[in-house]
Amino acid sequence: MKISVPRVWREIKSHYLLEASVCTKCGKIHYPPRTICDNCKNRKLVRKKLSGEGEVLTYTVQYVVLEGYREYAPIIFAVVRLKEGVNVLAPLTDVKPENVRVGMKVTAVLRKIAEDEDLGLIKYGIKFKPMKEFRSEENVTYESGKRTRKNS
Amino acid sequence: MSKTYIVGIGLTKIGRFFGKGLRELFAEAASKALEEIGNENIQALIVGNMMSSSLSEQDNLGALLADYAGLGKIPAFKVEAACGSGGVAVYTGYSLIASGVFDVVMVGGVEKQTEYPTRIVSKALAQAADAEYELFYGISFTGLNALIMRLYMDTYNVSRDEMSVWPVLMHKNASKNPYAQLRFEVTKDQVAKSIVIADPIRLLDSSPIGDGAAALILASEKVARKLSDTPIEIAGVGMATDHIYVAYRKNLLSLEATVLSAKEAYRMAKIEPKDIDVAEVHDAFTVLGFINMEDLGFSERGKTPKLMDEGRFWPGDKPTVNPSGGLKARGHPVGATGVYQVAEVTMQLRGDFPGIKVKGDVGLAQSIGGLGTTVTTLVLKR
Numbered sequence: 001m002k003i004s005v006p007r008v009w010r011e012i013k014s015h016y017l018l019e020a021s022v023c024t025k026c027g028k029i030h031y032p033p034r035t036i037c038d039n040c041k042n043r044k045l046v047r048k049k050l051s052g053e054g055e056v057l058t059y060t061v062q063y064v065v066l067e068g069y070r071e072y073a074p075i076i077f078a079v080v081r082l083k084e085g086v087n088v089l090a091p092l093t094d095v096k097p098e099n100v101r102v103g104m105k106v107t108a109v110l111r112k113i114a115e116d117e118d119l120g121l122i123k124y125g126i127k128f129k130p131m132k133e134f135r136s137e138e139n140v141t142y143e144s145g146k147r148t149r150k151n152s
Numbered sequence: 153m154s155k156t157y158i159v160g161i162g163l164t165k166i167g168r169f170f171g172k173g174l175r176e177l178f179a180e181a182a183s184k185a186l187e188e189i190g191n192e193n194i195q196a197l198i199v200g201n202m203m204s205s206s207l208s209e210q211d212n213l214g215a216l217l218a219d220y221a222g223l224g225k226i227p228a229f230k231v232e233a234a235c236g237s238g239g240v241a242v243y244t245g246y247s248l249i250a251s252g253v254f255d256v257v258m259v260g261g262v263e264k265q266t267e268y269p270t271r272i273v274s275k276a277l278a279q280a281a282d283a284e285y286e287l288f289y290g291i292s293f294t295g296l297n298a299l300i301m302r303l304y305m306d307t308y309n310v311s312r313d314e315m316s317v318w319p320v321l322m323h324k325n326a327s328k329n330p331y332a333q334l335r336f337e338v339t340k341d342q343v344a345k346s347i348v349i350a351d352p353i354r355l356l357d358s359s360p361i362g363d364g365a366a367a368l369i370l371a372s373e374k375v376a377r378k379l380s381d382t383p384i385e386i387a388g389v390g391m392a393t394d395h396i397y398v399a400y401r402k403n404l405l406s407l408e409a410t411v412l413s414a415k416e417a418y419r420m421a422k423i424e425p426k427d428i429d430v431a432e433v434h435d436a437f438t439v440l441g442f443i444n445m446e447d448l449g450f451s452e453r454g455k456t457p458k459l460m461d462e463g464r465f466w467p468g469d470k471p472t473v474n475p476s477g478g479l480k481a482r483g484h485p486v487g488a489t490g491v492y493q494v495a496e497v498t499m500q501l502r503g504d505f506p507g508i509k510v511k512g513d514v515g516l517a518q519s520i521g522g523l524g525t526t527v528t529t530l531v532l533k534r
Contacts, residue, residue, distance in 0.1 A: 011284055032285045032397055058306070058404070060298035062291065062350040066275040069290035077291050079299055079399045087399035089299075091289055097351075102306060113289060125288065 326477020429512020
């Protein structure tokens with residue numbers, strides 16, 4: 001993979017700090033940030049840092065990875081619904097695939113995403129990690145697409 | 153506005169053709185289509201293709217293919233909308249005829265994928281997503297669809313085995329289609345035991361990587377009957393786009409661009425979903441097949457796997473879905489797929505499809521680029 005320094009640099013605030021844009025007219029929060037509100041067409045938007053706290057809406061464990069990401073396989077990706085009601089797609093970290101659950105509470109941390117194969121440049125970004133360590137005796141199991149609660 | 157007809161078609165088999173590149177594949181399909189109309193002159197060429205640039209280092213595809221296929225120094229260009237390129241090419245060709253700019257155009261689709269290992273092809277395919285906010289993290293296209301599949305199964309309480317009816321039916325249909333890439337049947341058990349690509353998507357939930365080319369000749373009302381005894385009308389067209397960042401969408405279990413494009417195509421053709429006899433839908437992955445049926449108005453949300461298990465949408469039912477075998481088993485030569493679908497529906501309405509035949513007068517073809525980011529829906533009538 002090739003990494004371009006200016007390309008990574010200009011997205012630093014949205015990638016490192018989870019900066020969104022907020023419409024000054026209708027209040028809609030956009031992530032990824034935009035310059036024109038897609039709700040009311042207003043062109044005055046201000047930047048706002050998101051909390052990074054939310055829960056897993058859905059996830060996948062990707063075994064067949066893309067060129068440049070081989071050393072990270074398998075990668076767990078999730079759509080996380082943040083407290084602000086905004087959805088963010090990012091990898092999960094510090095959790096084993098078998099311990100990931102829909103509804104799991106997570107928080108954003110800054111981590112390495114990938115490395116340039118020739119120059120060794122590194123791109124960073126956010127990943128989500130569980131708010132608390134998963135304990136196997138917790139009462140949710142996930143089998144064959146059916147979420148069931150034990151003891152109920 | 154002129155009515156627009158399909159008067160000629162040509163297809164290659166889909167597969168791994170190490171001896172053929174973009175130009176050879178395309179010329180083969182174009183020649184077959186030209187033979188159907190007695191080698192009449194073509195006024196313009198529109199080519200659907202996604203990855204000639206990223207995989208074959210070939211831009212300026214329109215000029216290359218018009219030249220190589222012997223079409224002369226005509227206007228020629230490529231249209232790109234990721235996996236939906238073929239559908240958008242047909243949409244563009246339709247517009248050029250309907251508007252009166254041309255009387256006879258060729259709409260082609262071609263994709264050459266099998267030059268490189270899967271991880272490189274997957275990277276090129278993943279460029280259909282948001283480069284800065286999805287591809288940035290290394291998520292593949294299969295990965296994005298897996299997020300939707302889990303949500304679908306979770307929300308509607310559908311089991312792995314219930315989902316597997318889609319690939320089972322598609323492989324069964326494709327086994328009769330001489331153009332199909334995967335001409336063998338599979339069982340639910342084989343689907344459930346195939347390797348995991350991106351959990352819960354398994355190998356047999358996924359459309360294969362393959363090469364192929366398709367060509368259509370579109371003609372205006374003025375000349376259509378001179379070129380073909382069985383012209384098929386493009387009676388309705390619709391196209392819509394959606395947020396490319398999938399997580400931004402309010403509802404992840406419906407592709408709004410399908411709903412909007414179908415609504416427009418149905419309105420134009422003055423039909424309802426119940427009038428459709430045969431449909432070719434864009435089932436790049438099992439879950440998309442089900443969601444498409446729901447978005448196109450053929451079944452209720454979350455009910456499609458169960459209905460299909462009971463025999464709905466199989467050959468003999470109305471509509472019959474993907475008698476070709478769909479992307480799942482006919483194959484998915486990305487930018488050509490939308491053109492294949494229209495050619496297949498055309499053959500069904502003409503009565504000369506060489507696989508499973510569906511009797512009827514009204515057909516539909518739906519083509520998706522990205523995860524529902526660009527969708528075209530076309531209604532064809534005999």
